Each structure stands twice: as structure tokens, then as C-alpha cells.
Amino acid sequence: MPADAAILATQQPCNNCPIRYRAVCAHCESEELDELEGIKFYRRYEAGQTIVWAGDRMDFLASVVAGMAGLTQQLEDGRTQMVGLLLPSDFLGRPGREQAAYTVTATSDLLLCCFRRKPFEELLRSTPRIAGRLLEMTLDELDAARDWLLLLGRKSAREKIASLLVILARREAALIKRRPQGRIAVELPLTRDAMADYLGLTLETVSRQMSALKREGVIELDGKRRVIVPSFDRLVLESGEDSDGGPLS
Amino acid sequence: MPADAAILATQQPCNNCPIRYRAVCAHCESEELDELEGIKFYRRYEAGQTIVWAGDRMDFLASVVAGMAGLTQQLEDGRTQMVGLLLPSDFLGRPGREQAAYTVTATSDLLLCCFRRKPFEELLRSTPRIAGRLLEMTLDELDAARDWLLLLGRKSAREKIASLLVILARREAALIKRRPQGRIAVELPLTRDAMADYLGLTLETVSRQMSALKREGVIELDGKRRVIVPSFDRLVLESGEDSDGGPLS
DNA sequence: CGTGCATTTGATGCCACTCAAGGGGAGTGG
DNA sequence: CCACTCCCCTTGAGTGGCATCAAATGCACG
Structure with missing residues (x-):
């Protein structure tokens, strides 16, 4: 994790969050939201900063609140392909896997709402509404990736x-x-x-x-x-x- | 659905199913398996047959037991891109969406283990082990799609x-x-x-x-x-x- | 006003597409 | 058993779209 990523205290209330009804927390009732609120913190990155490198441990998961990030894959000779766009409300990280599979870079100034991994994974187990929303979002991402396959291929x-x-x-x-x-x-x-x-x-x-x-x-x-x-x-x-x-x- | 898809009675027991420990049912205990067993039926397709057309209603979800199928997308001028490979143990269909997003075609002779949509979606709600496995598989598919993006792009x-x-x-x-x-x-x-x-x-x-x-x-x-x-x-x-x-x- | 970076523009070459023809194997019918 | 056909695959020749290499332009910043 870059040392210069600004870590902000948890202070923004979820209620008037711009991504309240699109992010992983979309279906949450207020008490579930309280639980999330307890494990969240904000992080800010500048355009061009790398959030994680492929293979690094990543001890948090996050929602993009504002800005844009890209997931990137590389061949050893340096050829690079971006394999995912993260826009506001998109989810970053994979529950159950600590090693990042892709390098994640902020392509513009970026604000993340981060959750510590362990408590979030626990919530996922205990809160079907969060797990369900995450499945839904993952399926949407899969659809988006498939549209992208058509674009790249044809x-x-x-x-x-x-x-x-x-x-x-x-x-x-x-x-x-x-x-x-x-x-x-x-x-x-x-x-x-x-x-x-x-x-x-x-x-x-x-x-x-x-x-x-x-x-x-x-x-x-x-x-x-x-x-x-x-x-x-x-x-x-x-x-x-x-x-x-x-x-x- | 093609009229010539052979529908087989439910007779194969799950216990010695070749995909028992890789498919959506992988984490199930025996009583959960019994529930699945109650709503499952087999369908057989020949190489070249189309299983669903993009946009059609699909009233079942399924696991590939044997053979191979492809998800295909098209531009209006006919350019075609396969956007998913379904191999044994892979899951076909999206819970919560009746309209197929892609055309699915058997590229070889194919055997599907099908679940009626409504009861399966109900099970998904009541059985975290199935929902969790589905999330896991969807995340894996997303990874596979992203590897494919690198291939197509670079x-x-x-x-x-x-x-x-x-x-x-x-x-x-x-x-x-x-x-x-x-x-x-x-x-x-x-x-x-x-x-x-x-x-x-x-x-x-x-x-x-x-x-x-x-x-x-x-x-x-x-x-x-x-x-x-x-x-x-x-x-x-x-x-x-x-x-x-x-x-x- | 110079430095550095992102972007634009130009010249050339190559990889994969397009169009076209030919080969091989499985199935069918005489 | 052979001729015929169909389908899938292979091979060839020519073209074009995008990559590569190279240089110029614009813009922000000190």
C-alpha cells in the first residue's frame, strides 16, 4: 500500500452517501448499515497512484465512492491490458482471497470506502442482504466483462x-x-x-x-x-x- | 428450447456424480443434496444444438455434467464472439433473471443437470452453502473472463x-x-x-x-x-x- | 522562458483478414 | 465397392487496419 494514500477517519454518515443505493450496502437496513459503519474508513488516492500490486496482500475491501480506478494485467514482456473499470459504487477486492489478483491503479483522483477484511467477511456470512447484493454485483460485472470481450475480440x-x-x-x-x-x-x-x-x-x-x-x-x-x-x-x-x-x- | 433436447428422468444419484465436488452443489451436506435432488432433471443436447437464444425466457438453471457449451454474443452485422466456455461443473443461467443474456450452444455433445428456476432460487435464499458456492464460482468466472480480456486485447x-x-x-x-x-x-x-x-x-x-x-x-x-x-x-x-x-x- | 509530460501527427511495415480454391473424411445411394 | 455430396478444414494470394518508429505540438509549471 502506498505510504502516501491519505487515510481519513470514519466521519461521513452512510445516509447521504452518493452511492448508498448502488453499492454493496444497497439493500441494507439501518442496523446492518450501523455494522458496516463500524468497520469502515475512507481512503483517498491521487490520479496515477497504485492501490495494490498484483500478488500483494490486501487487508481491506472497498467501494468506490468517487473517481475511477482500473484493474490491470500484464504479460511478462510488458504488454498491458486493463481488465476492469471501477467506477463509483463498484466493489474492489475479493472476499476469501487475500492476494490481489490484479494491479489496481487510480486513473483519476479516487475516494474509497474501505472495510477491514475480516469483519467484512464475517458480515458477509451473517448478513444475506450483503452477500446477495455482492452476488448481484458480481454477476453484473461478469456481464460487463463479457460485453468487453465482444469489444476486444470483434x-x-x-x-x-x-x-x-x-x-x-x-x-x-x-x-x-x-x-x-x-x-x-x-x-x-x-x-x-x-x-x-x-x-x-x-x-x-x-x-x-x-x-x-x-x-x-x-x-x-x-x-x-x-x-x-x-x-x-x-x-x-x-x-x-x-x-x-x-x-x- | 429445441424440441429435440432429450429430457431424462431424475435417476442418477448425486453421490457418484462426476462433478459432485466442483459444481454449485460442492459444499452441500447430504440433506441439502436431497433438496437439490428433488428439483433436478437431466437434459441431453447434441453438438451444434442451441440451448437458449439470447433474449428467450429460460425457466431452468443448470450445471454442465459432461461436454462443452459456449456463450455467444453478436453484433447486428453478424460478427460473433464467444464470451464464455462452459465445461463440466460450470453453472449455466443467472438467478433472478429469466431472460437469457447470451445465446448458449452445445459445442460438443452435452449433458446438463437442470434445476427448475423457482425452487432453485428459493434454495439459494435458504441455503447459504449454495449461495456461497455460487458467489465463489461467479468470482472464478469473472477471473477467467479477465484472463480472456488479456488474451483478446494483447x-x-x-x-x-x-x-x-x-x-x-x-x-x-x-x-x-x-x-x-x-x-x-x-x-x-x-x-x-x-x-x-x-x-x-x-x-x-x-x-x-x-x-x-x-x-x-x-x-x-x-x-x-x-x-x-x-x-x-x-x-x-x-x-x-x-x-x-x-x-x- | 525553458523543462517535462501528454498528446497529436506522419511514414512505414507487418499481422491477420478477405477472397478464393482445393483437400479429406464420413455418410449415402447406386 | 465406388461415385457423389456435404461439411469441415487447409492452403494460397492480396489487401488493409493497426502497430511501430519517429518527430512535432501544446500545455502546465517553476
Whole structure:
């Protein structure tokens, strides 16, 4: 664990937490929440910081409260693939396994709500509502990973970029229970390099395709890390998907 | 559901089931097993048959007892990506969701141990040992999907083929709690086309790379669907991985 | 105003795709 | 027993999309 990760005291009450109804605690009643409250603490990371290295012991589990992190895998010759995006409400860590399987890096400034491992695992055993929610979230993550398989295996560079923007827009909108539509802005809390790692491309190709999409009016750039999408439908079209994104869940 | 899927009566006892200690029922005590036994029935599919189409209602959940199936996703223009391999002991279907998210096809002759949805979901609520095992298996699947992301995003065609063979060899060996080593044989219950769908390649590329690996002595072919691997270590080397495959779990 | 980093843009090459033709084995029917 | 067919697989030639190598640009910060 990096020494410079700021550890904050437990002080934010769960009640007005921005991820209260989407995170692992979503289904909890107030007394279960009290138990969680007792074992939680906050940690803050800066963009670029590594939270754990693959293979390291990890003595806490956590929910992402704000910001973004990436799970990364590597081949020994250095080729890198991001294998998971952690956005607000996503869960970090695996109960029952102390060794981290992936390197986790903050791609933007990040706030985690952490739970000490042992007490959390105990809660998991005693609280079906938490265990059930975790299963639900894990199944959703599996679905997301499978969509990503389709992207990596079969989509063109252009479609990959468009798909990433669609996903980020949908996740951002989901937090406020809306569906993206019309003209929208999308935060891009990633460097071009991180985008490339996520999309299975090189950073040059990412840059070129971003330029192409901009040239053709599919997107507009507001700085490097903010994208304006004049027509969300057009973007979805470019992503190669037919579906409308399914239920709001 | 295809009309020609053979439905067999419940007759096989769970006790000497080949997947008794790896499937969703792995942790069950005998009385829990009795409950499962009461809601289970067997179904047999032939190679090539589709078990469910994406979007169809699915009124059962199941464990793969023998054979192999694939989860498949498609873009509207027909590009196809397999997003999951179901091998013996793997679980099929998602509790709490009746609509299948993916098309499921038997890639070889297949035997499923099916559970009616409603009673199974009830058991899941009342039996932490089953729910816990399902969470564990889902997390494992997520790990497998993430390894697959690395493969699709960053590996060469040659490495992809080698990786697939490594995975099949490991899964085959895991059923008998061994670790593949030295000279081994690997069953390949897939057409070249299905391999291509899984690896994000074309069938021509699969065929060419198989030929290349054969030419160079990494593999020998015994018919089209059986591969002899003279040196498993060599194969792992070709797959681009460094690791030894982790614990036997 | 210089330094450093992220990003963009350009030139070239290669790996895997596409299109096309041919081979081999299993099953069927004469 | 052989001819025919179908399906799966192999092999070949040519192309194109993305990677690689290289250099320039923009922007933040001291």
C-alpha cells in the first residue's frame, strides 16, 4: 500500500452517501448499515497512484465512492491490458482471497470506502442482504466483462473508442437514474494511454481515432479529458451496438 | 428450447456424480443434496444444438455434467464472439433473471443437470452453502473472463491458440485434481469456427496457426479434434504466460 | 522562458483478414 | 465397392487496419 494514500477517519454518515443505493450496502437496513459503519474508513488516492500490486496482500475491501480506478494485467514482456473499470459504487477486492489478483491503479483522483477484511467477511456470512447484493454485483460485472470481450475480440478501433464513451456516459447517467440522450458531456478520467490499455490498442491509435471522430462531428473536445457528444444516438451507432442499453436497473 | 433436447428422468444419484465436488452443489451436506435432488432433471443436447437464444425466457438453471457449451454474443452485422466456455461443473443461467443474456450452444455433445428456476432460487435464499458456492464460482468466472480480456486485447494469434490449449488441458486435469505436465493429450470439443469465435480470429487464421504449431513440433494432431502436446511447458511458453497456473484450487 | 509530460501527427511495415480454391473424411445411394 | 455430396478444414494470394518508429505540438509549471 502506498505510504502516501491519505487515510481519513470514519466521519461521513452512510445516509447521504452518493452511492448508498448502488453499492454493496444497497439493500441494507439501518442496523446492518450501523455494522458496516463500524468497520469502515475512507481512503483517498491521487490520479496515477497504485492501490495494490498484483500478488500483494490486501487487508481491506472497498467501494468506490468517487473517481475511477482500473484493474490491470500484464504479460511478462510488458504488454498491458486493463481488465476492469471501477467506477463509483463498484466493489474492489475479493472476499476469501487475500492476494490481489490484479494491479489496481487510480486513473483519476479516487475516494474509497474501505472495510477491514475480516469483519467484512464475517458480515458477509451473517448478513444475506450483503452477500446477495455482492452476488448481484458480481454477476453484473461478469456481464460487463463479457460485453468487453465482444469489444476486444470483434470491434474496430473506431468502434472501441465510441463504445468506451457510451459506457462512461451510461455509467455517469445511471448514478442519477437517467438515460443518456441528445447532447451530453462525458468526463474522461483517463489518459490516452490508459484508454489504449483498456481498449487493446496503442495510444497513437486512440489519438488518431479520437481526432477522426472529432473531424467528423461525432464528438467535440473540451480540453483533453472532457468530451461533448452532440448526438448520443449517433455515438451509439458508431459503437456498433444495436441495443438500447437495456433496462435502467 | 429445441424440441429435440432429450429430457431424462431424475435417476442418477448425486453421490457418484462426476462433478459432485466442483459444481454449485460442492459444499452441500447430504440433506441439502436431497433438496437439490428433488428439483433436478437431466437434459441431453447434441453438438451444434442451441440451448437458449439470447433474449428467450429460460425457466431452468443448470450445471454442465459432461461436454462443452459456449456463450455467444453478436453484433447486428453478424460478427460473433464467444464470451464464455462452459465445461463440466460450470453453472449455466443467472438467478433472478429469466431472460437469457447470451445465446448458449452445445459445442460438443452435452449433458446438463437442470434445476427448475423457482425452487432453485428459493434454495439459494435458504441455503447459504449454495449461495456461497455460487458467489465463489461467479468470482472464478469473472477471473477467467479477465484472463480472456488479456488474451483478446494483447495476444498474437499464435499465443491465442496456445492459450486455449493450455486452458483446456488445465480444466481437463483439474477434474481429476492433477496439474498438466510433460506429454499430454487434449480433447478439442470445438470446430475451427468455434475456436475462431472464441479467440477473436477467423477460422483461416486458426487453421494456419494450428498448422504452424504442428510444423514446429509444439503440437501433434490426432484427427481434427484431438491434440497431442509433447511438452506442456513448451506450450505454456508459446501462450505468452509466465505464471504456472496458480494453485490447484 | 525553458523543462517535462501528454498528446497529436506522419511514414512505414507487418499481422491477420478477405477472397478464393482445393483437400479429406464420413455418410449415402447406386 | 465406388461415385457423389456435404461439411469441415487447409492452403494460397492480396489487401488493409493497426502497430511501430519517429518527430512535432501544446500545455502546465517553476
